[in-house]
Amino acid sequence: MASTVLLRSRLRGLVLHRPRKKPGKSKQSMNITKNSVVSFNYTLSNNEGEVLDSSEGREAFTYLQGAQMIVPGLESQMEGKSKGAKFKAVVPPEHGYGVVEPQLVQRVPKDRFGDQKVEAGMQFQAGEHSVVTVREVTDEDVVVDGNHPLAGVTLNFDVEVTGVREATADELAHGHVHGEGGHQH
Numbered sequence: 810m811a812s813t814v815l816l817r818s819r820l821r822g823l824v825l826h827r828p829r830k831k832p833g834k835s836k837q838s839m840n841i842t843k844n845s846v847v848s849f850n851y852t853l854s855n856n857e858g859e860v861l862d863s864s865e866g867r868e869a870f871t872y873l874q875g876a877q878m879i880v881p882g883l884e885s886q887m888e889g890k891s892k893g894a895k896f897k898a899v900v901p902p903e904h905g906y907g908v909v910e911p912q913l914v915q916r917v918p919k920d921r922f923g924d925q926k927v928e929a930g931m932q933f934q935a936g937e938h939s940v941v942t943v944r945e946v947t948d949e950d951v952v953v954d955g956n957h958p959l960a961g962v963t964l965n966f967d968v969e970v971t972g973v974r975e976a977t978a979d980e981l982a983h984g985h986v987h988g989e990g991g992h993q994h
């Protein structure tokens with residue numbers, strides 16, 4: 810027992826006399842928090858293991874933490890992570906692209922599309938922020954689905970954080986990232 814006490818007091822001494830870090834040479838990595846500019850690589854799979862999206866072969870995805878640029882369920886699990894962190898984030902639909910809303914599936918008369926060729930699987934812009942997917946085409950009607958293509962899907966992210974830095978004043982004013990992986994202006 811005596812030696813344990815000694816060890817403890819020695820440790821305490823070490824902590825007390827730890828040399829100060831030289832300014833600017835700190836290697837301590839920054840933790841992701843609101844207004845961090847975060848870069849990460851990812852692979853997104855559904856519960857069946859099918860890969861839906863991946864940053865492989867592209868530059869890392871860069872975003873501003875807290876600006877709702879990524880799905881809320883992933884943003885919340887990014888909080889507190891630092892550069893080099895590798896983790897899995899499972900995001901249920903309600904914190905991802907939403908649950909499927911049946912009322913967003915609608916029948917539209919085919920003549921509404923004019924001469925445009927319409928086939929199942931095609932996507933059309935509908936309003937400023939929404940995209941509809943053609944589900945079915947009959948002789949008279951086109952069945953369109955306004956749900957996000959990933960609505961109702963549990964998102965399984967494999968994430969590797971490749972960079973964390975503080976946002977600049979300009980980035981905060983604009984609400985987006987500048988430079989690498991962001992806006993070039």
Ligand SMILES: [Zn+2]
Nearest residue numbers: 983985987992
């Ligand atoms: Zn800007």
